[in-house]
Amino acid sequence: MAIDNETIRHVAHLARIDLQAKELERLHVQLHEILGFIDKISNLNIEDVLPASHILPISNVLREDIPHTSLTPERALENAPSKKGNFFSVPKIIE
């Protein structure tokens, strides 16, 4: 499947990554090559095959509903680039 610059720009936006013009150009060439190779799987007849959503025969793993201690707010905020009180701080989102 071919991939154009517009699609790459859109996907990069979805992934929240700013791309320089040069990066976009290089990615276009590389993704084109990688997708060309990946397209190999489109020849297989897999109509009746079930997807391997999980490789082990386990499902719906739930933990016991028992309260337990977790990280304190101070510990959880230790690595924050910016914080205010007990909160992570980010640029203003409402004008």
Add this chain to the structure above:
Amino acid sequence: MTAHELLVRLKSGSVASEAVQEALYARIEKVDSKINAYVRRADFRKNDAVNKKQGLLFSLPVTVKDNICTEGLNTECCSKILAGFCPPYEATVISKLKKAGAEIFPLKANMDEFAFGSSTENSCFGPTHNPWNLGCVPGGSSGGSAAAVAADEAIWALGSDTGGSIRQPASFCGVVGLKPTYGRVSRFGLIAFASSLDQIGPITKDVEDAAILTQAISGYDPNDSTSVDQDVPDYLKSLTKDIKGLRVGIPKEYFVEGMDSEVKSVIEQAVNKLKTLGASVKEVSLPHTEYAVPVYYIIATAEASSNLARFDGVQYGYRAKSDNLIEMYKRTRAEGFGDEAKRRIILGTFALSHGYYDAYYLRALKVRTLIKQDFDRVFAEFDCIAAPTSPTPAFKLGERASEPLKMYLSDIYTISVNLAGIPAISIPCGFTKDKLPVGLQIMAGSFNEEMLFRVAHTFEQNTEWHKIKSSL
């Protein structure tokens, strides 16, 4: 010296734990400026007081890859976006090792950023060099762990393996590397790359050490819902030095074009050795092998794109300056991630995006089923599979750095194992004319690590390859 040899000496008191640490520091001081197996060496202040611990592992230090959380020790995945990250909790494997009496070595091992790579060239701390030839890569992504063990800068180490990241560097550096069955070892505290493929495992100087270390880190963990509640056998009991009558399959799809002719002949000799040791060897077929790399680069990048969404400059690590939230995310990720990380996130986001999901992601999951079924069929008739770990020996630094597809193809023999969830080990089995190590890979059915230890140990004890050291 191997860990099990040191353990005997530590227990008898003929060697002190402080002396082990000192010897490692001295070795690192001497060779690591050439190898670069460890990161953040400059900021490091060594802690003289070794906590004397009894327990099984007698304060023996374990080297840990930079993507496994160690409380109080920076864990940055060799990425600028996690610069300065010091985990407020530790991975389950780390707690288990401490409980067994091990010491966590305070320097962390180099790796490809977020484990994205097969050469350790994608590290924000610069590449690791192969101890056998400083102009070559050590493999990756656990290249720092493998090079440190090979260069005697570590007693033993932990790596992580998503598509070959333990086995391929072990092969390139002439050491032992094991990827356990998916679910055998807890992933809690392993910074996730592809959650359905990642496993933590040992990189060691011989098979007995691999058995000891696997034993120490295995087992169910309520903090990892994909870990399996199944007893861990005594792996040392598998070191029987006997493989008479075992049925070993050789997958014909692994001996095709693209394979280095020297690697091929070394592997053929190793297979002959298995025969002389009494194994019954037969060719088998894993017909969907050629689809493994494409399937992997859809599933692994899709999972990575989702897992790495958390690195947005809010909770930890690097943040770019901006007054606008979306701009802040975009610039943080543009400046914080390296080229390969961006490439994989964008490829994975594409595979999951509207209009492409069915053609790529869903299709890949279906082919994954077929790959798993290939192995199920073989293991119904065979005890294990023997194959090369990598189609080539260690390649030159820079050789594949600008060609991602070529780099991806270096994982061609290791990737299927992760997709099928089965365990596999790589052990030294010979050298090329240029004195570069070659690894033999042995694979077994799910939760049959015992078979790997049995076959690998028998091969090792009847050959001398693991005793040959680089002339560093």
